[in-house]
Structures are given as C-alpha cells and as structure tokens.
Amino acid sequence: MNPEVLQLTGFSQQPAWLPWAVQYFFIIGLSVGAFLITLPAYVLRWSPDQRAARAALLVALTTGLAAPVALLADLHQPDRFWHFYAFGQAGSWMAWGSFFLPAYVGLLTLYGWLALRPELAQRARDPGPVGRVAGLLAGSGVELPRARRSVGWVTAVAAALVALYTGAEVAVVAARPLWHSALLPVVYLTTGIAGGAGLALLFVGRFETPRRTLFRWLWAALALTGLTVLAWMLGVSGSGTAHALLRLATEYRPVSFGLWLLFGLLLPLVLAWFHRAPIAAGLLAISGAWMWRWEIFMAGQGIPKNDVGFYGVHLSLGPEGLLGIVGTLGLWVLIALALTALLRPTANVQG
Amino acid sequence: MDTSRRNFFKGIAVGAAATAVAPSHAATERPTGDSRQRWGMVIDLRRCIGCQACTVACGTENRTPLGSYRTVVSQYELSEGGRPRRAVLPRLCNHCEDPPCIPVCPVDATFQRADGIVLVDNTRCVGCGYCVQACPYDARFINAETGTADKCTFCAHRVDAGLLPACVETCVGGARVFGDLNDPKTAVSQLIAEHRVSRLNEQAGTEPQVRYIGLDGRLQSKVEGVPAPLRASLEEVMS
Numbered sequence: 001m002n003p004e005v006l007q008l009t010g011f012s013q014q015p016a017w018l019p020w021a022v023q024y025f026f027i028i029g030l031s032v033g034a035f036l037i038t039l040p041a042y043v044l045r046w047s048p049d050q051r052a053a054r055a056a057l058l059v060a061l062t063t064g065l066a067a068p069v070a071l072l073a074d075l076h077q078p079d080r081f082w083h084f085y086a087f088g089q090a091g092s093w094m095a096w097g098s099f100f101l102p103a104y105v106g107l108l109t110l111y112g113w114l115a116l117r118p119e120l121a122q123r124a125r126d127p128g129p130v131g132r133v134a135g136l137l138a139g140s141g142v143e144l145p146r147a148r149r150s151v152g153w154v155t156a157v158a159a160a161l162v163a164l165y166t167g168a169e170v171a172v173v174a175a176r177p178l179w180h181s182a183l184l185p186v187v188y189l190t191t192g193i194a195g196g197a198g199l200a201l202l203f204v205g206r207f208e209t210p211r212r213t214l215f216r217w218l219w220a221a222l223a224l225t226g227l228t229v230l231a232w233m234l235g236v237s238g239s240g241t242a243h244a245l246l247r248l249a250t251e252y253r254p255v256s257f258g259l260w261l262l263f264g265l266l267l268p269l270v271l272a273w274f275h276r277a278p279i280a281a282g283l284l285a286i287s288g289a290w291m292w293r294w295e296i297f298m299a300g301q302g303i304p305k306n307d308v309g310f311y312g313v314h315l316s317l318g319p320e321g322l323l324g325i326v327g328t329l330g331l332w333v334l335i336a337l338a339l340t341a342l343l344r345p346t347a348n349v350q351g
Numbered sequence: 352m353d354t355s356r357r358n359f360f361k362g363i364a365v366g367a368a369a370t371a372v373a374p375s376h377a378a379t380e381r382p383t384g385d386s387r388q389r390w391g392m393v394i395d396l397r398r399c400i401g402c403q404a405c406t407v408a409c410g411t412e413n414r415t416p417l418g419s420y421r422t423v424v425s426q427y428e429l430s431e432g433g434r435p436r437r438a439v440l441p442r443l444c445n446h447c448e449d450p451p452c453i454p455v456c457p458v459d460a461t462f463q464r465a466d467g468i469v470l471v472d473n474t475r476c477v478g479c480g481y482c483v484q485a486c487p488y489d490a491r492f493i494n495a496e497t498g499t500a501d502k503c504t505f506c507a508h509r510v511d512a513g514l515l516p517a518c519v520e521t522c523v524g525g526a527r528v529f530g531d532l533n534d535p536k537t538a539v540s541q542l543i544a545e546h547r548v549s550r551l552n553e554q555a556g557t558e559p560q561v562r563y564i565g566l567d568g569r570l571q572s573k574v575e576g577v578p579a580p581l582r583a584s585l586e587e588v589m590s
Contacts, residue, residue, distance in 0.1 A: 083475055094455070
C-alpha cells in the first residue's frame with residue numbers, strides 16, 4: 001500500500017457474476033470430477049470396484065442435471081438463453097460452452113441409463129408407482145456393456161470439453177490477473193474431482209473397498225490441487241497472476257483463504273491418506289471445492305481493476321445470494337432423492 | 352358492419368401491429384457510424400475541478416439506474432515530499448481500438464461501429480456479464496433495470512445528431528474535449544499534437560481512445576494507495 005496516494009472518493013463495482021456462477025462452476029465441477037471416477041470400472045475395465053463407480057455415477061448424474069439451472073439463473077436475461085444458439089460467436093469460450101454443456105449432460109444421462117438399467121429393471125419388479133416408473137425407464141433391462149463403454153468414451157470427450165471451457169473462459173480474462181492463469185483450469189478440475197470423490201463417499205455406504213478407492217481419488221486430487229496452487233504462487237503461470245493470488249491469500253482474504261487451506265485442502269488430504277472419517281473427509285472435500293470457487297469468483301470480483309483497495313464480498317439473503325445457494329442445493333437434493341428412489345439401496349449393489 | 356366501420360377497425364389493427372413491430376425492428380438495427388471518422392476524447396486534467404457535473408449529466412442523459420455510473424471522477428490526494436495535492440481522474444469507457452469486451456461476448460451483442468464507438472445491443476445481450484469481466488477499465492456494469500450490459504456510448508445518439516456527448520457539453524472547466532481523431536483540425540487532434548498525452552492501463556494493449564493531459568504516473572495503471580474510508584455505491588447509501 002502506497003501511503004503517498006490517498007483515495008478521497010471511490011465507487012464500488014457490483015459483481016456481475018453472482019453466487020449463481022459459483023454454484024454452477026461448483027456443481028458442474030463435481031459432476032465432471034465424479035464422472036472421471038466412474039471410468040476405470042465402467043469404461044476402461046481397469047478396476048473391478050463397481051460400488052465406487054456407481055456412487056460416483058450417482059454424483060455425476062445428480063449434479064450434472066442440476067448444473068444448467070444454476071447457469072441459467074446467473075444470466076440477467078435468462079429467457080434469452082436461445083440467443084446463444086441464434087447468435088453464437090466462435091471467439092467466445094462461453095459460446096462454445098453453450099454447446100458443450102448440453103452435449104455433456106445429454107451423453108452423461110445416456111451413459112448413466114446404460115449403466116443403471118439392470119438396476120432399474122430389478123426395481124421394476126416392485127409393486128407401486130416407483131416400480132412402474134422404473135419399469136418404464138428400464139426398457140428391456142438387459143445389460144449392454146459395449147454400448148456403455150462406447151457412450152462412456154464419447155461422454156469423456158464431452159466432459160473434457162466442459163472442464164476445458166469452464167476453466168478457459170475464466171482464465172482468458174486478462175483484465176483480472178487473479179483469473180489469468182493457465183493453472184486455473186487445472187485447479188478447477190482437481191478440486192472438482194476431490195469434491196466428486198467426497199460426495200461419492202457419502203453415497204457409498206459402509207463398504208471398505210469402495211471407500212478405499214474413493215479415498216485414493218480424494219488424496220490424489222487434493223495433493224494435485226496443493227501442488228498446482230503452490231506452482232501458481234511460485235509464478236509458474238506468470239508473475240502477475242502469482243502476485244494476485246498471493247495478495248488474495250495474505251492481504252484481501254487471509255482468513256477465508258486460510259480456512260480453505262486448512263479445512264478444504266490439508267485436513268481432508270490427511271484424512272484420505274490415512275483412510276479415516278470418510279463422512280467428514282467427504283464433507284470437507286466438498287466444502288473445499290466450493291470455497292475455492294467462492295474465493296476465486298466472488299473475492300476475485302472484489303479486487304478493483306484500476307482503483308485502490310478491495311470492494312469486499314457481500315452475500316445478500318435473497319435469490320441473488322443465500323437463497324440462490326440454498327435453492328441450488330435443494331434442487332440437487334430433489335434430483336438425488338428421485339434418482340435414488342428408483343434404484344436399489346446401496347447395500348444390495350454388487351461390489 | 353358497414354364498409355367504413357370495417358375499414359376503420361382494419362386501420363386500427365394495422366396501426367397497432369405496426370406500432371408493436373416498428374420499435375423492436377428499429378431497436379435491432381445497429382448504427383454503423385462513418386468509417387472516415389474516429390471519435391475520441393482528450394481530458395485535460397489541469398482543467399478538471401472534480402465537480403462530478405459530467406457524472407450527473409451522463410446519468411440524466413442516459414437514465415442510468417440509481418447507483419450505477421457510465422462515468423465517474425475519482426479523486427485522490429497525492430503526496431510528494433510530504434506535500435499533498437489533490438488529483439482527479441475522470442473514468443469512462445475508453446472505446447478501445449482493440450476492445451477485449453467484444454470477442455468474449457457469446458452472442459455478438461457488443462460491437463464496434465466503423466467510427467470506433469463501442470456499443471451494446473441490449474436487445475440481444477443475455478446479461479451474462481462476461482464483457483464486464485473482460486473490460487480492463489471497470490467501465491461496464493450490469494444495468495439493474497434492463498438486465499443487460501451497460502457502458503458509456505460516447506452519447507452516440509447525440510453524436511449522430513451532430514451534438515457533443517452530455518459530459519463534454521456540461522463540463523464546467525472545459526476539461527473534456529471530444530472530436531474526430533482522423534481530422535487534424537479538430538481540437539482533440541490539436542491537443543494530442545501539442546501536448547504530452549497519456550492513456551490509462553496501456554500495458555493491456557487495447558489502444559484506448561481516451562487520452563489525458565497531466566495524468567500523474569501513479570494513477571495511470573492500477574492505483575495502489577490508501578482506500579477511501581467510506582466507499583459505497585449510492586444505492587447502498589440510500590437503502
């Protein structure tokens with residue numbers, strides 16, 4: 001801080017990207033991360049751990065279906081979403097995202113259906129409306145592993161494009177040095193995998209094998225997150241963005257950044273490494289993925305591009321703030337309840 | 352129903368339809384400007400008294416929502432060798448030659464006219480806020496009333512009618528000078544030729560078309576200093 005310059009009058013800039021944006025990037029990050037966890041068992045045939053893959057698939061599906069709603073809500077003119085398709089501009093990452101996202105969600109739904117239809121068919125034997133709905137969705141209920149693998153590969157491409165565009169559309173913004181880092185997409189991906197693994201730990205029940213699998217994903221993703229953030233701070237992706245991140249961590253938001261570092265990164269990393277407290281580790285990893293996005297998006301918009309100081313981060317209670325966050329969570333809970341109601345309890349799933 | 356009455360109602364129907372369609376059609380028609388001109392502004396800081404008359408005139412002319420501004424005058428106290436002096440810095444959209452707000456727009460709503468003025472087509476804008484993030488001058492905002500991106504237009508509607516932008520027209524000290532940069536006889540061209548002018552945030556490489564005379568180097572890029580003790584938008588103060 002230069003004491004020779006004293007600001008007399010200043011004007012704060014309201015954030016253009018609201019907490020809805022944080023929710024979108026958080027939820028879609030979890031979905032892509034969790035989808036990747038399904039690949040070894042469902043597509044690559046590297047792992048026999050079907051339970052871990054199934055839990056991760058439930059996470060990927062439920063979050064993937066909820067994500068577009070948060071994205072639409074962040075538009076200040078949501079009823080004009082069709083303009084993306086009528087007037088799309090090839091030079092904008094966001095324009096590309098408007099094609100990548102529906103492709104990913106559509107393919108993910110098909111992939112999930114192919115993976116879960118034998119379960120749906122079994123559920124269809126139950127009397128009552130849930131059984132009837134499961135029967136309608138199951139079709140013949142025959143397992144189609146080759147189709148699942150083929151769709152899985154295409155979905156993996158779509159997931160990679162979603163991970164790329166969500167990271168790149170923020171990282172290309174040169175006007176915000178904090179965002180202008182080639183490592184930002186990497187951290188979005190690794191925190192997304194950590195959050196996805198964390199949420200899958202809550203779905204997997206008390207089985208040791210899938211827990212071990214998910215713990216491995218969790219600590220690997222968190223370790224990569226820590227190393228990438230360290231490289232970022234050391235200037236690997238440029239000195240300007242490193243300076244901005246260090247300033248965020250030490251000057252603008254030391255408490256929040258410290259909380260993320262301790263509870264969103266280090267503690268779940270230790271718990272995952274020692275295979276301890278899966279629920280706590282999972283919840284901490286989820287909150288870590290959210291906190292990282294909150295700090296980058298909301299605190300990032302609080303840093304004036306030209307002027308003095310820090311605008312601060314304000315969370316309103318209405319639909320553009322806390323209510324929006326709670327609403328997104330509520331939508332995810334609703335989708336998760338609907339999907340799990342159509343499937344067998346976790347305890348009955350073959351490992 | 353006799354023929355004249357039927358014609359009367361037909362006339363009303365046709366008129367109503369034309370009224371409904373015409374404004375929306377007119378609104379989507381983009382002004383192109385004259386490619387022989389390149390509009391720009393020179394702000395002579397020696398003449399600016401920081402009265403914010405430009406801020407008020409802009410708000411009145413363009414009906415910006417309460418608490419949102421297309422132009423403001425930031426004010427600072429700068430010290431040199433323990434001797435303080437007051438400094439002002441009017442800020443607005445720089446109508447960059449290479450505007451970073453345009454390529455990021457996913458729906459091609461923000462565009463540059465042939466005369467260099469950068470505008471937002473708010474009938475097409477989806478309010479995604481991407482251009483707000485990309486602008487290196489914090490010159491854009493989301494208009495709370497329209498839900499679309501908003502910024503200084505150099506008062507293009509006035510310029511096209513042969514008038515000066517409202518902020519230039521109202522400037523008490525005559526600090527804001529507007530004109531055609533391609534014409535060497537205009538006041539802006541002569542000021543640029545005769546004075547050492549500087550531009551804000553030049554390292555961004557966007558070729559801003561607002562120039563300053565008498566700009567302190569400490570205010571040229573991101574200002575580092577002691578923030579104002581009270582910094583709130585007018586909206587917050589009023590609520």
